[in-house]
Amino acid sequence: MAMTARQRAKTSLNVQAGIFVVALAAVVLAVDWKTVSENVFNFAKLGPMFPGIILVGLKNTLIYTAMAFVVGLSGGLLLALMKLSSFPLYRWIATGYIEFFRGIPALLVFIAFGYGVPLAFGFTWDVNVVVTLSLGIVASAYIAETLRAGLQAVPKGQMEAARSLGMPHWRSMVTIVIPQAFKIVLPPLTNEVILLTKDSSLIYVLGLTASQYELTKFGRDGISSLGAGLTPLLVAGAFYLVVTIPLSLLARKFESRAARTKR
Amino acid sequence: MNDVEQNTSAAQVKAAGVAIKNLRKSYGTNEVLKGISLDVSPGEVVCLIGPSGSGKSTLLRCVNLLEQPNEGSIHVGGFEATDPDVDIDKMRRKVGMVFQQFNLFPHLNVLRNCTVAQTKVLKRSQAEADEVARRNLEHVGLGHLADRFPDQLSGGQQQRVAIARALSMDPQLMLFDEPTSALDPETVGDVLAVMRNLARSGMTMLVVTHEMGFAREVADRVVFMDGGVVVEEGSAEHVVGAPTQPRTKEFLRRVLDPTHIEVVEE
Numbered sequence: 001m002a003m004t005a006r007q008r009a010k011t012s013l014n015v016q017a018g019i020f021v022v023a024l025a026a027v028v029l030a031v032d033w034k035t036v037s038e039n040v041f042n043f044a045k046l047g048p049m050f051p052g053i054i055l056v057g058l059k060n061t062l063i064y065t066a067m068a069f070v071v072g073l074s075g076g077l078l079l080a081l082m083k084l085s086s087f088p089l090y091r092w093i094a095t096g097y098i099e100f101f102r103g104i105p106a107l108l109v110f111i112a113f114g115y116g117v118p119l120a121f122g123f124t125w126d127v128n129v130v131v132t133l134s135l136g137i138v139a140s141a142y143i144a145e146t147l148r149a150g151l152q153a154v155p156k157g158q159m160e161a162a163r164s165l166g167m168p169h170w171r172s173m174v175t176i177v178i179p180q181a182f183k184i185v186l187p188p189l190t191n192e193v194i195l196l197t198k199d200s201s202l203i204y205v206l207g208l209t210a211s212q213y214e215l216t217k218f219g220r221d222g223i224s225s226l227g228a229g230l231t232p233l234l235v236a237g238a239f240y241l242v243v244t245i246p247l248s249l250l251a252r253k254f255e256s257r258a259a260r261t262k263r
Numbered sequence: 264m265n266d267v268e269q270n271t272s273a274a275q276v277k278a279a280g281v282a283i284k285n286l287r288k289s290y291g292t293n294e295v296l297k298g299i300s301l302d303v304s305p306g307e308v309v310c311l312i313g314p315s316g317s318g319k320s321t322l323l324r325c326v327n328l329l330e331q332p333n334e335g336s337i338h339v340g341g342f343e344a345t346d347p348d349v350d351i352d353k354m355r356r357k358v359g360m361v362f363q364q365f366n367l368f369p370h371l372n373v374l375r376n377c378t379v380a381q382t383k384v385l386k387r388s389q390a391e392a393d394e395v396a397r398r399n400l401e402h403v404g405l406g407h408l409a410d411r412f413p414d415q416l417s418g419g420q421q422q423r424v425a426i427a428r429a430l431s432m433d434p435q436l437m438l439f440d441e442p443t444s445a446l447d448p449e450t451v452g453d454v455l456a457v458m459r460n461l462a463r464s465g466m467t468m469l470v471v472t473h474e475m476g477f478a479r480e481v482a483d484r485v486v487f488m489d490g491g492v493v494v495e496e497g498s499a500e501h502v503v504g505a506p507t508q509p510r511t512k513e514f515l516r517r518v519l520d521p522t523h524i525e526v527v528e529e
Contacts, residue, residue: 161362
C-alpha cells in the first residue's frame with residue numbers, strides 16, 4: 001500500500017522511538033541492580049562526607065577555578081595581543097606557547113609544576129600556587145585563542161575612529177577595542193570557566209592535605225574510607241553539575257543577548 | 264532640520280590649511296595615487312568627486328595617515344604628516360574624520376562617544392568634556408539623544424553624532440569620507456545641513472562625496488579624480504556645471520542621470 005510522505009515520516013519516527021525503547025530496556029535488564037545499588041547508589045553511608053564536601057570540597061573547587069581563571073584571563077589577553085602584534089618575535093612566542101599548552105594533556109602540566117619544577121630548582125611550593133599556575137597556564141592558551149578571535153571580530157573601523165580622534169594605539173585598544181571584544185567572547189569565555197571547573201579535578205595527582213581537597217579528591221577519598229563503593233564519586237559529580245549547569249545557562253543567556261543586539 | 268539650521272552658524276573656528284605635494288600610494292603593484300598635488304586654504308571647502316577606485320578616499324585617508332603614503336609630502340596646519348618623526352596622535356587631534364560607516368563606539372552612549380577622546384587625549388575634566396560634547400550635540404540637533412546608545416539611532420542621527428564627536432576635539436580641519444553614502448535617502452538632508460553649517464562657520468573641509476547638489480552649493484572648489492590623478496579642478500560651477508574634460512563629463516552624466524545607462528555602479 002502506498003503511503004503519503006507525511007505517513008512515511010510518521011512511521012519512520014515511530015520505528016526510531018521503538019528502537020530506542022527496546023535498547024533502553026535491554027540495558028536496564030542487563031544491569032546487575034543489586035550490586036549497583038550497593039556500590040553506586042549507596043547513599044546511607046555517606047553521612048561523614050557532609051558537610052565537608054560542600055564546605056571544603058566545593059569551596060576549594062570554586063577557589064582553584066577562580067584563581068586559575070584570573071591567571072588564564074590575564075595571560076590569555078597578553079598572548080592574544082602578542083599574537084596580533086606587528087612584531088614577529090611576539091607572534092612566534094605566543095603561537096609556540098598556545099600550540100604547546102593546547103597540545104599536551106593538562107595532567108602533564110600539573111605533574112610538571114607539582115613535581116618537576118620543585119625538583120629542578122630544589123624548593124617546594126604551596127599547592128595553591130601549583131594549581132593556580134598549572135591550570136592558569138593551560139587556560140591562558142585556550143583563552144588566548146578565544147580572545148584573539150574576539151579582538152579580530154571588532155570591526156576595523158573602530159580602531160580607525162579611535163586613532164583618528166588622536167588616541168594612541170594602546171589607548172584605542174584598552175578603551176575601544178578590548179571592551180567590545182570581551183562582549184563578543186563572553187559566551188565562549190563562560191564555557192572556558194566550565195572546562196576549568198572540571199580540569200581543577202586533576203589536582204588529585206598532587207599530595208594534598210585534607211583542607212586542600214576539592215570535589216574529586218573528596219569523592220576518591222570517600223571511596224576508600226566509607227565502604228559505599230563508588231557512591232561518593234557520584235555525589236562529587238552531582239556537585240560539579242551544580243556549578244556547571246548554571247554557568248552553561250549563563251553562557252546561553254549571553255549568547256541570546258549578543259544575538260539580540262546584533263543588527 | 265530647522266533647529267539644525269539655526270543652531271550652528273554662530274561659532275567661528277580656527278582653521279588649518281592642507282598642502283599635498285606629489286603624493287603617491289601603492290598597494291603592492293597597484294598604484295592608487297599617481298602623484299597628487301592639492302592645496303586647501305584655511306576655511307576652504309573642497310569636494311573630491313570621482314568614480315569608485317579613483318583614489319579619492321585613499322587620498323583623504325592619507326591626510327590623517329590612516330594610510331601611509333609611499334612618496335610625496337602632506338602638510339596639515341603646522342605639521343608635516345609625512346615626516347617620519349611626526350607625532351601622529353598630536354596631529355590627528357587637529358584633524359577630525361567622519362567615516363562612511365559612522366564608526367561610533369557601540370559600547371558607549373552618545374555623550375560618552377563625544378567625551379572619551381576629550382578626557383583620554385586632551386585630558387579635559389569629565390565636566391568640561393560633557394559641556395563641550397553637549398554643545399556640539401546641540402549644534403547637530405541631537406542634544407536630546409545624549410543618553411541613547413548608537414544602535415538606538417537612525418543612520419543619519421549616528422552620522423551627526425559622529426560629526427559632533429569629531430568637533431568635540433576642536434579640530435582645525437575636517438575630513439569627510441562619503442558621509443552620506445550609507446544613509447537612507449530621507450536622512451541625508453539632515454547630515455548635509457550640519458555640514459553646510461560647519462562650512463559656513465569657517466571650517467576647512469575636505470569632502471569625498473557623490474552629492475553633486477551639495478558640492479555645487481557648498482564647495483569653494485571641486486576636484487575630479489580618476490585613475491589616481493586629478494583630472495579637473497576648479498569652482499563647482501565650472502567642474503560640475505560646465506566640465507571641459509571628457510572623463511569628467513562622462514562621470515557627471517552617469518551620476519546626474521543614472522537611468523540612461525544599463526549598469527549603475529556608483
